[in-house]
Amino acid sequence: MRDPDDMAHLYTGLTTVHAQPQPSSDILATIFAKRQEDVAAQKALPGRSPADLQALLSLSVAPEPLDFVARLQSPTMAVLAEVKRASPSKGDIAANAAVEYAQAGAAAISVLTEPHWFKGSIDDLRDVRLAVGALENRPAVLRKDFIFDKYQIAEARLAGADSVLLIVKMLSKAQLKSLLAYSRELAMEPLVEVNNAEEMAVATEVGAKVVGVNNRNLRTFDVDIGNTKQLADKVAPGTVLVALSGIATPADASIYANTGVGAVLVGEALMRTDDKQAFISGLQQI
Numbered sequence: 001m002r003d004p005d006d007m008a009h010l011y012t013g014l015t016t017v018h019a020q021p022q023p024s025s026d027i028l029a030t031i032f033a034k035r036q037e038d039v040a041a042q043k044a045l046p047g048r049s050p051a052d053l054q055a056l057l058s059l060s061v062a063p064e065p066l067d068f069v070a071r072l073q074s075p076t077m078a079v080l081a082e083v084k085r086a087s088p089s090k091g092d093i094a095a096n097a098a099v100e101y102a103q104a105g106a107a108a109i110s111v112l113t114e115p116h117w118f119k120g121s122i123d124d125l126r127d128v129r130l131a132v133g134a135l136e137n138r139p140a141v142l143r144k145d146f147i148f149d150k151y152q153i154a155e156a157r158l159a160g161a162d163s164v165l166l167i168v169k170m171l172s173k174a175q176l177k178s179l180l181a182y183s184r185e186l187a188m189e190p191l192v193e194v195n196n197a198e199e200m201a202v203a204t205e206v207g208a209k210v211v212g213v214n215n216r217n218l219r220t221f222d223v224d225i226g227n228t229k230q231l232a233d234k235v236a237p238g239t240v241l242v243a244l245s246g247i248a249t250p251a252d253a254s255i256y257a258n259t260g261v262g263a264v265l266v267g268e269a270l271m272r273t274d275d276k277q278a279f280i281s282g283l284q285q286i
C-alpha cells in the first residue's frame with residue numbers, strides 16, 4: 001500500500017525512507033502528483049478554500065443527493081455510463097453525452113473530472129448534474145478522479161455528485177477509511193476501486209458497499225475483462241460489484257452473467273458508439 005505523501009516526495013526531489021522509486025511509466029503516480037498540485041492551486045483561489053467549501057456545505061446549497069447503492073441495485077445489469085473526453089491510453093475520444101446516457105436508462109453517469117490526461121473538470125460534473133437533475137428516476141452522478149483529499153469530496157458534493165471514486169492502489173488504508181467516512185458524512189457512498197485480490201481484501205476490510213474491479217492494469221494499460229469475473233467470489237456478500245474498463249460491446253459483458261457482477265462501467269466504447277440506446281439496452285439484458 002502506498003502512502004500518497006510518500007508518492008509526493010518522489011516528485012519533489014525529497015528522499016524518504018518510505019518512498020519506493022516508481023518507474024516513469026507509472027501513470028497513476030504521475031497523475032497523482034499532478035493532482036496534488038492542482039488541488040493545492042484550487043484551494044488557493046478566492047472563495048475556494050477548504051473553509052469556503054465547508055461554509056457552503058453548512059448552508060446546504062449542494063444539490064440533493066440520491067442513494068447511489070439503491071440506484072445501482074436493479075433486477076437487470078446496472079449501467080454506469082462514463083463521460084470520458086480523452087484518456088492516457090487512447091487520447092481524444094468524444095464529447096459529453098450525459099443526457100443521451102440518461103435517456104437510454106443508465107443507472108449512473110461517471111464523469112471523469114481530471115483535466116490533464118482526461119480533459120475533464122468539475123464543471124463537467126456540475127453540467128451533467130444540471131442536465132439530468134430534473135429527469136424522472138435520474139441517474140446517479142459519480143465523480144471519477146484521483147481522490148486523496150476531503151477537499152475533492154466536498155467539491156464533488158457541492159457540484160452535485162452522488163458518489164466519488166476511491167482507488168485502493170493510491171491510498172493508505174487509513175486514508176481510505178477516512179475518505180470513505182467523509183464521503184458517507186456527505187451522503188455519498190463511494191465506489192471503491194480494486195485491481196487484485198489483495199486490494200479486494202482491503203475494500204472488504206473497510207466495509208465498502210460498492211466495489212469496482214478495474215480490468216485495466218494502470219501500469220501497462222493491458223486490459224483483461226476476465227479480471228472482474230476472477231475476483232467476483234472474493235467480494236463480501238451484499239456488496240454491489242461493478243466491472244470497470246475494457247468493455248467494448250454488450251457481448252463482451254455477457255461473461256459477467258450469473259457471476260455476482262451487478263453493474264458495468266463503460267467509457268470509451270459508449271462514447272464512440274452512435275447508438276447509445278442499443279448499447280445500454282444490450283448491457284441491461286445480460
Ligand SMILES: O=C(O)c1ccccc1NCC(=O)[C@H](O)[C@H](O)COP(=O)(O)O
Nearest residue numbers: 087088089218244245246247266267268
Ligand atoms: O482509461 C485510461 O487509459 C486510464 C489510464 C490510467 C488511469 C485511469 C484510466 N482510466 C480511468 C477509468 O477508470 C476508465 O475510464 C473507466 O474504467 C472506463 O474504461 P473504458 O470503458 O475502457 O473506457
